[in-house]
Every structure is written in structure tokens, then in C-alpha cells.
Amino acid sequence: MTTQTIQFRVYRYDPDKDAKPYMQDISVEVDSTDRKLLDALVKLKVKDETVSFRRSCREGVCGSDAMNINGKNGLACLTDLKDLKQPIELRPIPGLPVIRDLIVDMTQFFKQYHSIKPYVVNDTPPPEKERLQSPEDRKELDGLYECILCACCSTSCPSFWWNPDKFVGPAGLLAAYRFIADTRDTATNERLDNLEDPYRLFRCHTIMNCVDVCPKHLNPTRAIGKIKDLMVKRAV
Amino acid sequence: MSVPVRHFDAVIVGAGGAGMRAALQLSEAGLKTAVLSKVFPTRSHTVAAQGGVSASLGNSEPDHWHWHMYDTVKGSDWLGDQDAIEFMCREAPKVVVELEHFGMPFDRNADGTIYQRPFGGHMSNFGEKPVRRACAAADRTGHAMLHALYQRNVRANTHFFVEWMALDLIRDAEGRVQGVVAMEMETSDIVVFQAKATLFATGGAGRIYASSTNAFINTGDGLGMAARAGIPLEDMEFWQFHPTGVAGAGVLITEGVRGEGGILRNAQGERFMERYAPNAKDLASRDVVSRAMVTEINEGRGCGPNKDHVLLDITHLDPEVIKSKLPGIREISIKFAGVDPIQAPIPVVPTCHYQMGGIPTNYKGEVVVPKDGDHKAVVPGFYAAGEVACASVHGANRLGTNSLLDLLVFGKSSANSMIEFIKSEPAELPELAMADVERSIARVKRLDEQKNGTNVHEARSAMQRVMQNHCGVFRFKDMLAEGVDKILEVEKMVKRCEIADKSKVFNTARVEALELENLIEVAKATMISANARTESRGAHVRDDAPDTPETPNGRDDKNWLKHTLWHRDGNRLEYKPVNLTPLTVETIALKTRSY
Ligand SMILES: Cc1cc2nc3c(=O)[nH]c(=O)nc-3n(C[C@H](O)[C@H](O)[C@H](O)COP(=O)(O)OP(=O)(O)OC[C@H]3O[C@@H](n4cnc5c(N)ncnc54)[C@H](O)[C@@H]3O)c2cc1C
Ligand code: SF4
Ligand code: SF4
Ligand code: FES
Numbered sequence: 001m002t003t004q005t006i007q008f009r010v011y012r013y014d015p016d017k018d019a020k021p022y023m024q025d026i027s028v029e030v031d032s033t034d035r036k037l038l039d040a041l042v043k044l045k046v047k048d049e050t051v052s053f054r055r056s057c058r059e060g061v062c063g064s065d066a067m068n069i070n071g072k073n074g075l076a077c078l079t080d081l082k083d084l085k086q087p088i089e090l091r092p093i094p095g096l097p098v099i100r101d102l103i104v105d106m107t108q109f110f111k112q113y114h115s116i117k118p119y120v121v122n123d124t125p126p127p128e129k130e131r132l133q134s135p136e137d138r139k140e141l142d143g144l145y146e147c148i149l150c151a152c153c154s155t156s157c158p159s160f161w162w163n164p165d166k167f168v169g170p171a172g173l174l175a176a177y178r179f180i181a182d183t184r185d186t187a188t189n190e191r192l193d194n195l196e197d198p199y200r201l202f203r204c205h206t207i208m209n210c211v212d213v214c215p216k217h218l219n220p221t222r223a224i225g226k227i228k229d230l231m232v233k234r235a236v
Numbered sequence: 237m238s239v240p241v242r243h244f245d246a247v248i249v250g251a252g253g254a255g256m257r258a259a260l261q262l263s264e265a266g267l268k269t270a271v272l273s274k275v276f277p278t279r280s281h282t283v284a285a286q287g288g289v290s291a292s293l294g295n296s297e298p299d300h301w302h303w304h305m306y307d308t309v310k311g312s313d314w315l316g317d318q319d320a321i322e323f324m325c326r327e328a329p330k331v332v333v334e335l336e337h338f339g340m341p342f343d344r345n346a347d348g349t350i351y352q353r354p355f356g357g358h359m360s361n362f363g364e365k366p367v368r369r370a371c372a373a374a375d376r377t378g379h380a381m382l383h384a385l386y387q388r389n390v391r392a393n394t395h396f397f398v399e400w401m402a403l404d405l406i407r408d409a410e411g412r413v414q415g416v417v418a419m420e421m422e423t424s425d426i427v428v429f430q431a432k433a434t435l436f437a438t439g440g441a442g443r444i445y446a447s448s449t450n451a452f453i454n455t456g457d458g459l460g461m462a463a464r465a466g467i468p469l470e471d472m473e474f475w476q477f478h479p480t481g482v483a484g485a486g487v488l489i490t491e492g493v494r495g496e497g498g499i500l501r502n503a504q505g506e507r508f509m510e511r512y513a514p515n516a517k518d519l520a521s522r523d524v525v526s527r528a529m530v531t532e533i534n535e536g537r538g539c540g541p542n543k544d545h546v547l548l549d550i551t552h553l554d555p556e557v558i559k560s561k562l563p564g565i566r567e568i569s570i571k572f573a574g575v576d577p578i579q580a581p582i583p584v585v586p587t588c589h590y591q592m593g594g595i596p597t598n599y600k601g602e603v604v605v606p607k608d609g610d611h612k613a614v615v616p617g618f619y620a621a622g623e624v625a626c627a628s629v630h631g632a633n634r635l636g637t638n639s640l641l642d643l644l645v646f647g648k649s650s651a652n653s654m655i656e657f658i659k660s661e662p663a664e665l666p667e668l669a670m671a672d673v674e675r676s677i678a679r680v681k682r683l684d685e686q687k688n689g690t691n692v693h694e695a696r697s698a699m700q701r702v703m704q705n706h707c708g709v710f711r712f713k714d715m716l717a718e719g720v721d722k723i724l725e726v727e728k729m730v731k732r733c734e735i736a737d738k739s740k741v742f743n744t745a746r747v748e749a750l751e752l753e754n755l756i757e758v759a760k761a762t763m764i765s766a767n768a769r770t771e772s773r774g775a776h777v778r779d780d781a782p783d784t785p786e787t788p789n790g791r792d793d794k795n796w797l798k799h800t801l802w803h804r805d806g807n808r809l810e811y812k813p814v815n816l817t818p819l820t821v822e823t824i825a826l827k828t829r830s831y
């Protein structure tokens with residue numbers, strides 16, 4: 001089996017022993033079955049078990065392993081090793097407090113997600129059977145419901161870096177539109193009220209970083225645009 | 237030693253589909269509930285389920301829960317308990333419709349009802365012809381379901397403890413369950429969660445094998461904790477191996493690929509399934525195909541430099557069909573096998589997928605352990621649901637899409653049992669039994685202080701190799717016996733595991749070491765139960781179980797129509813009868829299983 005050495009430069013910080021963060025140069029041997037960055041990281045952890053990062057599904061559906069890879073946010077499990085320039089520079093996703101190494105505190109990110117009331121609101125008593133929805137109406141949810149809450153988008157958005165407490169951010173706004181677009185949801189007006197604010201929605205300056213990094217190929221900018229359109233329509 | 241203690245009505249360990257369905261029920265009932273999870277709830281492995289969730293809604297054609305029940309009993313190779321199976325299949329339409337009301341974005345039929353697709357083993361009219369029963373949201377049903385359940389829990393203000401790892405179950409001297417000892421991963425703080433009722437919904441343990449469709453976090457923690465607390469594990473010899481996991485990566489490739497005309501080939505390019513299943517060929521049932529693949533590999537006809545896989549070939553299909561019908565699979569193949577299936581075949585191996593056994597429960601989600609001759613005796617305060625539990629609805633072989641259903645049905649029923657139990661209990665919590673708490677703390681202390689011990693990665697790899705080689709798809713008498721010795725050797729390594737990382741801050745090395753202590757319990761239970769069961773049934777197939785008129789396909793109902801119970805203490809095995817009596821309908825009588 002052919003092996004290969006991969007060079008890394010990894011952001012290291014363990015508040016238990018490090019006064020401040022530093023970049024560590026470290027290399028690891030991988031073999032031909034190690035296709036993904038995550039495969040190499042798992043090997044790296046065998047070599048030095050103190051290197052810390054989150055991971056679970058290893059197939060791009062759980063959203064655990066978002067990190068900043070050679071300057072761009074992405075999921076380690078979906079990133080091909082062979083496409084990466086070495087040394088591979090790994091940093092935590094930017095703009096959130098670092099807990100340790102590549103692990104960040106996502107509290108603020110989830111707070112914003114929760115702030116848009118991420119659930120179908122419909123106060124009419126449910127029927128005996130399912131609520132009906134046409135295939136066309138259901139199609140409106142495609143490109144919205146698939147979000148895995150990895151935070152690649154929000155943590156590459158300059159507006160979110162500056163105002164993480166006030167700007168909902170692309171992931172949260174994508175979710176907001178997911179519920180607005182759902183014909184079963186009856187709270188569109190309240191949802192728009194909730195976002196009618198100089199910061200919550202309107203801090204988005206269409207910089208498009210979010211679209212560029214989303215590992216699920218979703219388009220938060222388009223969703224944001226649709227919310228803005230609805231606001232305009234409602235105003236006239 | 238003093239440990240902080242937090243008090244709740246209910247504690248749920250696990251925030252996958254089962255844990256969150258239960259949490260919702262308890263939160264909406266106004267009970268003070270804590271839900272612990274090693275990962276943020278939507279990162280639980282339910283998120284990876286693709287195909288669908290079964291319910292006899294009959295949206296496209298006539299269907300009936302009784303037919304669903306028949307298919308499930310047959311799929312289980314008659315090892316499933318028929319009361320639990322009836323309960324699940326009857327409840328299915330209700331819980332799936334409820335899920336829709338919670339906001340699940342199911343695909344839709346033209347008339348606006350939930351879309352249903354055909355799936356292996358789903359038949360109408362007691363096995364007559366295929367029926368559309370799997371309710372689906374594209375090929376992302378698990379993701380859609382898990383997020384919908386999380387969202388509904390946000391609405392219900394459920395209290396989640398995210399990135400908290402439960403370490404051990406607490407039982408008092410009489411065996412009543414009082415809660416769990418848990419560790420906050422960010423700080424390594426250890427806290428007791430005391431409650432009137434405790435639910436385990438910790439999911440699967442596929443990581444005992446070297447190759448698995450399961451996530452890294454599927455380490456059988458619930459099973460390990462239960463076993464250490466003296467709860468036996470049921471039917472652990474039954475593991476479903478999915479024929480087509482991507483070789484090396486383990487990522488799942490759905491059966492739908494073979495449905496579209498995909499062919500399995502060996503190193504000589506031969507369509508070998510023609511020899512094993514002349515009629516169904518590549519579309520024979522999961523256990524048959526997996527067994528054939530392993531035979532090819534064992535006899536030296538495997539592919540690749542290590543001759544360790546076979547090829548799934550769809551290069552003969554129209555590229556447009558591949559792009560329109562199998563886009564997700566094409567993406568997985570490109571991403572994880574490095575081949576575009578339009579141009580080259582996909583390397584696949586049978587891959588450990590699902591654990592049919594688990595913590596023994598009844599259909600109400602109550603944990604049951606034999607006591608004074610009563611094999612249905614309830615353990616007060618203890619409940620289990622989802623993949624960690626064994627109700628037993630899947631018996632010796634699970635039917636596709638019945639697991640997501642299991643999460644909804646038993647998540648809900650266990651929560652209802654808990655609500656009833658909590659209401660019947662005195663308001664004051666009893667005095668905390670410290671013995672188990674101290675044992676748990678000592679376990680972590682041992683790990684932190686171990687010197688000159690074994691490396692965690694080495695011990696885990698050794699375990700995975702033993703399981704893969706000695707207790708795989710196809711089982712051999714001598715290999716199993718040897719496997720028992722080997723796994724007990726590995727256990728000694730695990731007991732001496734050492735970690736170099738002593739940090740208190742988000743110490744994932746410590747987490748992995750603690751997970752391994754759970755995995756090894758599951759591995760032992762599996763190997764020892766498999767070694768003892770000298771018949772072939774469902775997913776458990778042995779070379780020394782002869783195919784005779786009395787024992788068709790090696791299934792020996794006279795001696796083995798019974799559930800295994802493995803006790804950690806002394807690796808003792810005990811057996812209990814299969815419940816062949818449904819709740820309201822007639823028994824589905826024993827038959828030879830053929831499709
Ligand atoms: C790739 C794949 C595809 C599948 N497709 C289908 C399908 O189409 N249809 C179907 O019916 N079934 C399918 N299955 C099976 C099904 O998805 C699983 O059986 C089911 O999702 C398990 O759900 P669960 O709630 O029991 O556990 P999980 O979703 O695995 O959740 C376990 C939870 O327990 C927590 N936990 C574990 N240990 C601890 C601990 N020590 N402390 C705190 N928390 C802990 C975890 O953090 C997690 O929240 C599939 C399985 C796989 C792997
Ligand atoms: S388009 Fe809006 S949300 Fe997306 S990165 Fe730019 S400012 Fe942020
Ligand atoms: S929109 Fe995309 S990048 Fe943003 S959280 Fe969702 S999946 Fe991740
Ligand atoms: S590990 Fe789940 S998304 Fe990468």
C-alpha cells in the first residue's frame with residue numbers, strides 16, 4: 001500500500017495549559033484509502049491524541065466537523081486531501097469563541113437559529129390525517145430544509161463576525177425562509193415582524209461568502225433576498 | 237468524595253430520533269426533563285437514514301397494519317415478539333401523521349398526501365406483492381425527521397444538555413434505577429442526574445466492527461452502562477450487514493442501485509450472484525447477498541490489491557438513468573470511492589449496519605429482566621427505546637424502514653410509561669445510592685492515572701479486527717470459539733488503557749477511551765451469544781447449522797426459538813421464550829422464510 005506524508009499547520013490552544021494559541025507544524029503518514037481530510041485528521045489524532053476536533057457521521061450529514069481549511073470554511077469529511085495545498089493550514093471556524101484547538105463554542109450560532117422560531121407554527125387543530133401539501137408547494141422547501149447547521153456560512157460572513165448577537169446570519173435566515181415558504185406554516189407575518197430590524201436581516205450586504213462555502217450547496221443569499229422581497233411586498 | 241447532584245422528573249440519555257420523540261412527550265406533559273447528548277441533537281446518527289419510515293397509510297394503494305405486521309414477523313425470522321410487532325405496526329400510521337403535523341417535510345403525492353415508496357420485504361396481503369409503504373423525504377428521511385423533532389422540542393422548551401456524556405447508570409440496592417452519572421465534555425466536570433425515571437436512547441454500536449455504516453459516536457454507551465449495572469443484553473448475536481457499504485469508507489450505498497440494474501462482480505468479472513440465487517440474483521435478500529459476497533472474498537475471488545472487496549457495476553446503465561435516479565449515490569461514490577460509477581464500478585463490502593439486539597424491554601418501553609422466574613419483570617424507573625433497545629420488533633433481521641418507525645413508536649410509548657410512573661411516585665426523590673456513583677468516578681480515575689497501559693487506538697483496532705474476522709456475515713464454529721478467547725484478551729487490554737492527554741478541557745481522547753469501555757461490553761456480548769447459538773436464523777448464519785427438513789436453512793425452532801440474554805457477570809447466558817401471541821390478532825404461524 002502506498003503511503004504518503006501530509007504536512008499540517010494546526011491551530012492549537014488548550015486553555016488548561018497554553019497561555020495563548022499557537023500554530024503547530026505536524027505531519028502524518030496516510031495511505032491510499034485516506035481520501036478525505038477527516039481521514040488524515042483521524043490518523044493525526046492517533047499520532048498525537050491531544051489534537052482536538054469534533055466529528056461524527058464522516059459523510060457530510062451531521063455538520064460536526066466544520067473548520068477553516070487553508071483559509072476557507074468547509075467540512076473535513078467532504079474535503080479531498082489531494083486538492084489541498086500543503087502544509088494544510090487548519091483553524092477553527094472564525095468569529096466564535098474557541099474552546100480548544102478546532103473546537104468552537106457554537107452557542108451564539110444556535111441562539112440565532114432559535115431566535116427565528118425554527119418550527120412550523122399552525123394553531124388550527126390538526127386533521128385526523130396528514131395536512132395536505134401539493135408537490136409544487138413541497139418543492140419550495142428544497143434547497144432550504146437540507147441545512148445541517150454546520151455554521152460554515154455564518155462564520156464566513158463578515159456581518160455575522162461584527163454582530164453575532166444582533167445579525168441572525170445566513171443559516172438562521174435560511175431557516176427563517178424555510179418556515180415562511182412552508183404552506184403549512186401560518187406565521188409569515190410574525191416571522192417578518194421578527195426580522196424587520198436594522199440588524200437581524202438587513203445587515204446582510206449580499207457579500208455571498210455564505211453561498212461560496214456551503215457544503216450542501218444551499219443558497220442563503222437567495223433565501224435572504226426572498227425575505228426582503230416579502231417585506232417590500234408587505235409594505236406596499 | 238462529593239459530586240454535584242441535579243434533580244429531575246425524567247432523564248433521557250440520547251437525542252436521536254428515539255430520545256427526542258420521548259423528550260417531546262415528556263416536555264409537553266410539563267415534566268422536568270433533562271436530555272443528555274454527546275453531540276448537538278441534530279448531529280445524532282438518525283440524521284444519516286436515507287430510505288424512509290414505514291407505515292401502512294395506503295396513500296398509493298391499499299395497505300393494512302396487519303400486512304405490515306406479517307412482513308415484520310417474517311423478516312425477523314420469527315424471533316420478533318408478536319405483541320410488540322402488532323403494537324408497532326398498528327401505531328405506525330398515527331405516529332407518522334403526527335410527525336407530519338410536527339413539520340416533517342415529507343415528499344408528496346399529487347393529491348397532497350405523504351409520498352410512499354416500495355422497499356425490500358414490504359408486501360400487501362400477507363406476502364403477495366410489493367406495496368408502497370415507506371414514507372420518504374427524498375433520500376434524506378432521517379435528516380428531515382431528526383430536524384423536525386428537534387424543532388418541535390425547541391418549541392416545547394425541552395432542556396438539552398449538549399455535549400454531556402453519560403458514564404454510568406445508578407441503581408439502588410433493590411435494583412431500582414435512580415439516574416445517571418455524567419460528564420460535561422467541555423469541562424470534564426462530573427455530575428449526577430437524579431430522576432424518578434431514566435430513559436436510554438443512545439442508538440447503535442456499529443463501531444465494534446472495523447467496517448460500519450455507523451458514525452464514530454455509535455459506540456454502544458447505553459449497552460455498556462446497562463451491562464455494568466447488571467442489566468443483561470438481549471439477542472446481541474444478531475447484527476445486520478448491509479451488502480453494499482463503500483469499501484474502506486463504510487458509507488452506505490442503498491439497495492436501490494441494484495433495483496436499477498446494478499450487478500455485483502468478482503475479480504474475474506463474473507456475475508457471481510447467479511450461482512447463489514438463480515432467481516433473485518443481485519436482488520436476493522440482504523443476508524443472502526452479504527453471505528455470497530463474503531464467500532467470494534474468502535475463496536480468493538475478491539478484487540483490489542488485498543482481494544478484500546467486490547464490485548458493484550452500473551457502467552452498463554444509461555448515464556442519464558444514473559444521473560436522474562441515483563444522483564446521491566453517484567455523489568457518494570465519487571466522494572468516497574473516488575470513482576464515477578458511470579465510468580467504473582464501485583468497490584463494496586458487506587458492512588455492519590444495524591444491531592437488532594439490545595436492552596430488553598416490553599412494548600411499553602419498560603426494561604424487563606428475569607426475576608424469580610418471571611422473565612417479564614420490570615426494572616422500576618428504567619426505560620429504553622430506539623436502536624439501543626430490544627422490544628423485540630426486529631428479531632433476527634430488521635426490515636428496512638422499520639427502525640425509524642421503532643424510534644417514533646417506542647420513543648412515544650416509553651415516554652407515556654414514564655409519565656405514568658413519575659405520577660405514581662412520591663414527590664420527594666429517594667436517597668441517592670452512592671455505590672454506583674463511586675464506581676463510576678473510580679473508573680474515570682483509573683483511566684486518568686493508568687501508567688504503562690495500552691494505547692486506546694491499538695486496543696480498539698484489535699477489537700474491531702477480532703469482530704470483523706471472527707463474527708462477521710458468515711460465522712464458523714471454530715472461528716467463533718477462537719473469537720471468544722480473543723475478545724476476552726482484548727478486554728484485558730481495554731482494562732489497562734491509558735491516555736496521554738490529561739486536559740480538563742474538551743478532552744476527546746478521554747471520551748474515546750470511555751467509549752471503548754462500552755464497545756468492549758458490546759463486543760463480548762455479541763461474540764459470546766453468537767458462539768452459543770448453534771443454529772442459523774436471520775442475520776446469524778453458521779457453517780455448522782445443517783439445512784435439513786427439520787431445520788430448514790439451518791433454523792432450529794425446536795431448540796432455538798428463544799431470546800438470548802447475556803449477563804456481563806461471568807459472561808453467563810440465559811434464555812427466554814419468544815412471545816408468539818399478539819395483542820388482538822392471531823399468531824403468525826412459523827414458516828420457512830423465502831422471498
Ligand atoms: C447510513 C444509515 C442509513 C439508515 N437508513 C435507515 C432508513 O432509511 N430507515 C430506517 O428505518 N432506518 C435506517 N437506518 C437505521 C436507523 O437510522 C437507526 O437505527 C436509528 O436512527 C437510531 O436512532 P436512535 O434514536 O436509536 O439513535 P441515534 O440517532 O444514533 O442517537 C443516539 C443518541 O444518543 C446519544 N448518546 C449516545 N451515547 C451517549 C452517552 N454516553 N451520553 C450521552 N448521550 C449519548 C448521542 O449523542 C445521540 O444523541 C439507517 C442507519 C444508517 C447507519
Ligand atoms: S450574503 Fe449576506 S449572509 Fe451571506 S455572507 Fe454575505 S452578508 Fe453574510
Ligand atoms: S446553510 Fe449550508 S453552510 Fe450554512 S449551516 Fe446550513 S449547511 Fe452549513
Ligand atoms: S463528520 Fe458529519 S458532517 Fe463531517
